[in-house]
Amino acid sequence: MSITQARQQVTPELRKWILEQVQAGHSAESVLKAMQASGWSEDVAVDAMESTLRDHLEADAVAHGLPPALKVPEPALDESPLYLDAGDRRVSVLQVMAHPKVVVFGDLLSAEECEALIALAKPRLARSLTVATKTGGEEVNADRTSNGMFFQRGEHAVVRRIEKRLAALVNWPEENGEGLQILQYGPGAEYKPHYDYFDPGEPGTSxxxxxxxxxxxxxVMYLGEPEKGGGTVFPDVHLEVAPKRGNAVFFCYERPHPSTRTLHGGAPVLAGEKWIATKWLRERRFE
Incomplete structure (x- = not known):
């Protein structure tokens, strides 16, 4: 592949070449290096790769009868910032993965906010339930052995402050968020790997x-650290995020399908106690 620096047009031939390299097992980093060595600017090379893979996934999804991709929340990461302005707080960007889109944030919550959420939640804890997509209701699930509770959106001053911060951080309307859920995991408690989207094939999903x-x-925001274990795991990409208090992990999924590679779970707590706050974001206003 030979190209001059003066012409930076992303052609069908280039897209085909990118797809062939990825399908052959070459890493994204090696493909980008090859493009730059041939004269492509880094920005154009990255955009070409991202759009090519995104378009390929979309075409493949349509060909297999999957629903079209949805708009998803997008933290402002285009310029690889070390920090993001979340309105009332500067939040660190600690790690970013492209596919699946996973972002680890540092110092999203203060120690005081973590303690306040735990204190407010404790009197209302009960065995955690999961959404029952067969009926549209809720059910006890053996895969999830935590205790938890939900705040109504905007129920308390600290909840309102955090919800506003999250909306600014990921560029998504506050009203599209479900109520903040607080979860407590004791020794041995876990949430086995699962997807957060609703399976369109189940009768209760509609x-x-x-x-x-x-x-x-x-x-997922970490409120209290266990002594051992309790990380957030993504088995498809061999990623584990440590449950450090005040930090958070964000991930998005543009279609309800395993191709998003967003299978994830809460690893068993091996010692101590883990507390988290979970915020699920919907495509429209959540009622």
């Missing part, structure tokens, strides 16, 4: 979607 459409993103 009822669930009436409240705000599909879930399109998740934010």
């Amino acid at each position: 009822t669930i979607l009436k409240r705000g459409g599909q879930r399109v993103a998740t934010i």
Whole structure:
């Protein structure tokens, strides 16, 4: 592949070449290096790769009868910032993965906010339930052995402050968020790997979607650190995020399908106690 620096047009031939390299097992980094060595600017090379892979996934999805991709929340990461302005707080960007889109944020919550959420939640804790997509209701699930509770959106001053911060951080309307859920995991407690979107093939999903459409993103915030274990794991990409207090992991999923590679879970707590706050974001206003 030979190209001059003067012409930076992304051609069908280039897209075909990118796809062939990725399908052959070459890493994204090696493909980008090859493009730059041939004269492509870094920005154009990155955009070409991202758009090519995105278009390929979309075409493949349509060909297999999957629903079209949805708009998802997008933190402002185009210029690889070390920090993002979340309105009332400067938040660190610690790690970014492209596919799946996973972002680890540092110092999203203060120690005082973590303690306040735990104190407010404790009197209302009960065995955690999961959404029952067969019926549209809720059910006890053996895969999830935590205790938890939900705040109504905007229920308390600290909740309102955090919800506003999250909306600014990921560029998504506050009203599209479900209520903040607080979860407590004792020794041995876990949430086995699962997807957060609602399976469109299940009979109860149509009822669930009436409240705000599909879930399109998740934010897990760490409120209390276990002594051992309890990380957020993404088995498909061999990633584990440590549950450090005040930090958070964000990930989004543009379609309700395993191709998003957003299978994730809460690893068992091996010692101590883990507390998290989870925020699920919908495609529309959540009622």
